Amino acid sequence: MPHKKKKIALVIGAGSVKCAAALGMWKVLEKEDIHFDMLVGCSGGSIYASAMAVGFSLQECIDNTKKLWNKSVTEQRNWRALASVILPGFFKFDNRFSLMSDAPILKGFKTVFGEKTFADAKTPLYIMTTDFETGESIVQHEGKIVDALRASVAIPYIWSAWRHNGHLLIDGAVSNPLPVDVAIREGADVILALGFQSPLPSKVKSISRYAFYINSLMTNSLLHSNFAFHNAAHHAEIVPIFPEFERPIRLFDTHEIPYVIEQGEKAMRAQLDYVNRLLES
Numbered sequence: 001m002p003h004k005k006k007k008i009a010l011v012i013g014a015g016s017v018k019c020a021a022a023l024g025m026w027k028v029l030e031k032e033d034i035h036f037d038m039l040v041g042c043s044g045g046s047i048y049a050s051a052m053a054v055g056f057s058l059q060e061c062i063d064n065t066k067k068l069w070n071k072s073v074t075e076q077r078n079w080r081a082l083a084s085v086i087l088p089g090f091f092k093f094d095n096r097f098s099l100m101s102d103a104p105i106l107k108g109f110k111t112v113f114g115e116k117t118f119a120d121a122k123t124p125l126y127i128m129t130t131d132f133e134t135g136e137s138i139v140q141h142e143g144k145i146v147d148a149l150r151a152s153v154a155i156p157y158i159w160s161a162w163r164h165n166g167h168l169l170i171d172g173a174v175s176n177p178l179p180v181d182v183a184i185r186e187g188a189d190v191i192l193a194l195g196f197q198s199p200l201p202s203k204v205k206s207i208s209r210y211a212f213y214i215n216s217l218m219t220n221s222l223l224h225s226n227f228a229f230h231n232a233a234h235h236a237e238i239v240p241i242f243p244e245f246e247r248p249i250r251l252f253d254t255h256e257i258p259y260v261i262e263q264g265e266k267a268m269r270a271q272l273d274y275v276n277r278l279l280e281s
Contacts, residue, residue: 006279007037009188010052012045013178014171014219015196017069017250019044020257021243022194023061024264026052028272034279040182042128042172044069045194046152050145053125054116062261066254068108099211102150102159109146116145126186127152128172128179132161137175139182140164157211173198173215177223180238190278192271194241194264195223212251237278243267 012022022045029035041049047068051061118125118141127140127148140148143165151162151169161168172179178195198216203209243263249256 006189007187008034008190008279009038009040009183009186009192010036010049011040011178011180011183011191011193012042012049013193013195013223014043014045014173014198016044017065017253017256018196018243018245018260019048019194020062020065020260021196021241021264021267022048022052023058024243024261024266025192025194025241025268027058027261028265028268032272032276034275036123038124038126038183038186038188040126040128040179041152042177042179043152043155046127046149046172049125049127050113050121050149053121053123054113054145055122062257064112065257068105068112069252069254100158102162105153105159106146106150109149113145113149118142118145118148121145124186126179126182128176128182129154129164129167129169130172130175132168132170135175137172137179138167138169139179155211156215171215173219173222175222176226177219178226181226189237190275191238192241192268192275193238194243196242197223239271239275239278241267241271 010022010025012019015021019041036052039049039053041047047065048061051064056064125141125145127145129138129140129148129151130136131138140151147162147164151164152172154160154162154170156170156174161170163169177198178193180191180193183191198219204213241264243260243266245260245263249260
């Protein structure tokens with residue numbers, strides 16, 4: 001009796017530009033005729049998961065990353081919010097505080113994904129976000145992809161929370177930086193879990209660097225604890241893919257994408273025999 005085809009999921013965790021390693025994994029698996037049955041993304045990983053799910057080619061994914069994720073998205077300060085820190089009574093400080101305006105990054109998302117919804121995805125897509133008011137992980141699987149992306153990358157202090165589907169949402173990495181539990185819940189048999197350590201800034205010279213530093217500390221702690229729990233309690237096969245980088249890859253180092261893709265290929269090839277055995281067993 002032939003084996004039932006196993007469902008394979010790719011989970012792309014938070015990691016900004018390093019998430020491009022998913023494209024390297026994709027290249028290796030395509031050559032092996034291994035295709036994903038679902039894609040799960042968190043924070044920066046949600047950008048690549050979405051691009052792959054809607055059917056962009058490898059080169060389109062690379063080109064779109066450079067449009068979506070570069071230093072220009074943090075160049076427009078949110079001066080009113082900054083003023084609210086100094087004069088909270090006058091400028092009405094609230095839970096939508098952010099150091100940066102979201103106009104540039106939102107424009108990029110709309111340019112690339114337009115009015116596409118989750119229903120338009122060629123591969124089932126799930127995007128992790130966090131409920132600002134409860135801390136609960138909220139998985140996005142319906143509605144406009146742009147709304148889910150904007151919420152999933154709402155890094156605390158940097159971009160404001162995003163109201164969507166009745167929730168005030170922030171960065172998925174705050175609650176679940178590598179959401180393998182989503183793939184387990186959706187019935188994946190083999191889960192490729194692509195995760196990254198968030199780098200700590202070498203020098204904290206500004207309020208934005210301070211924000212990134214605190215966020216990285218929290219994300220790294222959650223990454224290790226959540227992954228250890230699900231790896232011990234899972235009912236599916238979880239294959240950890242943690243690419244190694246011989247040099248620092250900073251938040252907006254899009255010029256490093258070719259190198260990051262190579263490291264993704266290398267990390268995937270190291271696990272390829274094992275993945276093939278899992279799929280054949």
